[in-house]
Amino acid sequence: MKYAYYPGCAAKGATPELHQSTMKVVDRLGIEVVELEAFNCCGAGVISEADPDLAYLLNARTLATAEVLQLDIMTVCGTCQGVLGGANKALQKDEDLRKRINLELKKTTGLSYNGGVKVKHLQWILVKDLGLEALKKHVSHPLTDISIAPFYGCYILRPDSATGFDDWENPVSLEKIIKALGAFPVEYDSRTKCCGFPVFLEKEEIATEMVEKRISDAKDQGGDAMVTPCPLCHMGLDFNQERAEEKHQAKMGASHKLEMPILHLPQLVGLAMGFSSEELGMKRHLVNPAPLIQKIDVM
């Protein structure tokens, strides 16, 4: 198993612990990765709002680079997966689009993309390429009696024309991974909804209300922590949790805290493999994961 590893801006920026924990986990699992060190942003669905072809050009460059290496791409970000994966599907399917983009890409970079690359999120690789049985063999510290609320977010599921791994109406891959790690997957309605991060600055009220709803839902159903395949969801739910907690306490009373650790997917996998929270970069979270770590250690 070998992939061209596309870290995405967040794992190389505001959530370096995602990159750190990914490296630990893939190394232990024997997944070989070649990091695309000179990678560019996928556009996050924002660049295409200004200029759709510009977003295609950026993603075609990434795809063409992996094609030269003859490797499929591994992403660790739900948003990158949706945007880069979606661009890939469009470029593979629409020959006119591919020709138009290649013409411009070749002029400026010398590269062109022939449609020969697959884009897979680490979550999908764990479930399908590696397989849950193989994953279980590496679980040395099963997360028994820990309840984990899976939080998919938007772009790893929708639009399903761009993703197509899980059924967007009823996704199961995170639950399967959580079970393979020995933990209990929490059932709650919020798991496929928006974390509010896309309007974090411009519409603070909307973003905060969403965080309050998602986390209180996970908490009401008994979640000890939430896990997400998307660092933007992590940022939305972790960075904005203090404000969401104020909102929650105003509604429910001062004794009602949220205190919900938000884990990146490879951090959860790493904990079940016996890596310490320091090795997985969890001290970088704004919401203190110590109570969760203590509960895991006691088990």
Add this chain to the structure above:
Amino acid sequence: MRVEITIQRYNVETDVKPRFVDYCLEAGRETTVLLALLKIKSEMDGSLSFRASCRAAICGSCNMQINGVQKLACNTSVFDELDRHGKIVIGPMANMPVIKDMVVDMAPFWDKIRQVKPYVVSHNEHSPVPTAALKTIQDDLHNADACIMCGACLSACNSFEVSPEFVGPAALAKAYRFQVDPRDEIGTNRLAQLQEDGGIWDCVRCVYCVQVCPKEVAPMEQIVRLRRMSIQSGMDTTIGARHITQFVKVVGEEGRLNESRLPLLMLLKHLGKLIQTLPLAIKMLFRGKAVMPFGTPPQGHEVVRAIFKGRKK
């Protein structure tokens, strides 16, 4: 085959809270959820309430939540739902007040539609645009005129769920449809109104509306087009618009998103807001989460700059 269908029952006039009732009935490959509901109503419980008319996915009356997803009951197969979810649980559309069972008060939906002036605004008695020319706008409409007003998108909208003032996906798809109509003489007035709170910048791009629309109107994509038109028309000072323009600027210069520089640029003309976000920025800095807003751009930025330069040409 004998199937079990669970239905949320509620009457706003007599019930304190909703209850779930199971119904068992014979169903075949051809049975739609609507046929099942009609059978339950005629053979088991005449008090069951739902809206339905055309039975052919045209009138938009029978939208409801089927296994938690907004769907037209008339074109949803009972067997497909069982295959997909292993159960059938039916309830009313979300985000709108329930009157009885699956019947909701759609006033919020219609209020939103009216807000965007969903019609051609023209002072001419006859269209100044030749009929032949009108045919060419079909491509520009991007299917935005295919809406059957079923309410699925507003019911699934993550933003409307927490912010009832958001005008919502259906109304914005309508707004787009008339904004690109060459007969419309409203100019940028409709667009200007949509810059306010509750307008196009309240969309969180959760993609639910695209996914649940039974007619492939893709409302979010029309919202994105309205946003693009706004920026192109010079309406680019809202934080939402600056999110796009400054994102493009940062990636164009550095090849990647710099998560410290973007907020600074976005909020440059919104100083109060910038000051409000400082405590969070300081916390992030202490946790090693804040990247330097200025400095040497990462590897690969020259190639990205070349792509952007080529695009400008």
